Amino acid sequence: MKRITYWPQLVLGELEIFLLFFSSDIAPGNLTAFFSFFTPFVFLGLTFNWGALLGWSAIRGSCEWSVCLPLYFAGVMWTLVYDTIYAHQDKRDDVIIGVKSTALQFKEDTKQWLSGFSLAMLLSLCMAGMNCNQMFPYYSAVAAVGAHLAHQIYTLDIDKPEDCWKKFASNRTVGVLLFTGIVLGNLWKQKDPKNIEEPLENK
Numbered sequence: 001m002k003r004i005t006y007w008p009q010l011v012l013g014e015l016e017i018f019l020l021f022f023s024s025d026i027a028p029g030n031l032t033a034f035f036s037f038f039t040p041f042v043f044l045g046l047t048f049n050w051g052a053l054l055g056w057s058a059i060r061g062s063c064e065w066s067v068c069l070p071l072y073f074a075g076v077m078w079t080l081v082y083d084t085i086y087a088h089q090d091k092r093d094d095v096i097i098g099v100k101s102t103a104l105q106f107k108e109d110t111k112q113w114l115s116g117f118s119l120a121m122l123l124s125l126c127m128a129g130m131n132c133n134q135m136f137p138y139y140s141a142v143a144a145v146g147a148h149l150a151h152q153i154y155t156l157d158i159d160k161p162e163d164c165w166k167k168f169a170s171n172r173t174v175g176v177l178l179f180t181g182i183v184l185g186n187l188w189k190q191k192d193p194k195n196i197e198e199p200l201e202n203k
Contacts, residue, residue: 042076042080044079044083045075045076045077045078045079045080045083046076048075048079049072049075049076049078049079050072052068052071052072052075053068053072056068064131064132066131067128067131067132068128070124070125070127070128070131071124071125071128073120073124074120074121074122074124074125074128077117077118077120077121077124078117078121078171078174080102080117081114081117081118081121081149081171082168082171083102084101084102084103084106084110084113084114084117085114085152085156085158085164085167085168086164086165086168087101087102087103087104088103088110088158088159088161088164089161089164089165089168090103090161091103091104103158110156110158111153111154111156111158114153114156115153118146118149118150118153121149122142122145122146122149125142125145125178126139126142129142129185133189134182134185134186134189135185135188135189136185136188137180137181137184137185137187137188138181138182138184138185139181139185140181141177141178141180141181141182141184141185142178142181144177144181145174145177145178148170148173148174148177149174152167152170152171155167
């Protein structure tokens with residue numbers, strides 16, 4: 001009889017509930033003031049990207065940490081990129097009402113921070129791909145994501161809310177590119193006989 005829920009799903013699901021509570025109810029309040037401007041944004045990233053762990057365990061029955069953790073970390077870094085851009089739209093109002101954000105923390109250094117987050121994201125995506133034997137379409141998609149993020153950051157005007165919204169919304173393209181690369185990469189692996197693993201003594 002097939003199990004309805006594997007234990008990793010149960011554990012990860014319970015942890016996600018904790019993150020949802022912590023990020024929505026606690027992080028934006030006292031802990032934000034106590035710790036740093038980063039708290040709500042980091043917990044948003046941790047919560048939004050939990051599916052990288054939960055989804056893998058739901059399909060495979062366990063977590064391949066060498067793949068899931070880099071993928072998860074890449075998602076958190078991506079969240080910091082687009083949410084910081086989004087925060088620049090409201091920074092004047094945030095100052096008035098006392099809301100803290102990475103936009104106010106980074107100020108004129110925002111592009112350097114965004115570049116660092118993007119680089120960490122791309123390296124993590126490459127690591128995840130290498131650890132699950134991804135193929136050319138996947139790495140092509142990662143390269144396209146890198147080019148898109150580079151253009152996004154280079155042309156970003158953090159003092160124009162309408163441009164911040166435009167750049168924030170353009171992150172949909174990042175998701176489409178990456179999803180397409182994953183799908184095509186997996187199809188490539190299935191069709192290419194060279195990807196069949198050989199015994200070590202035959203190599």
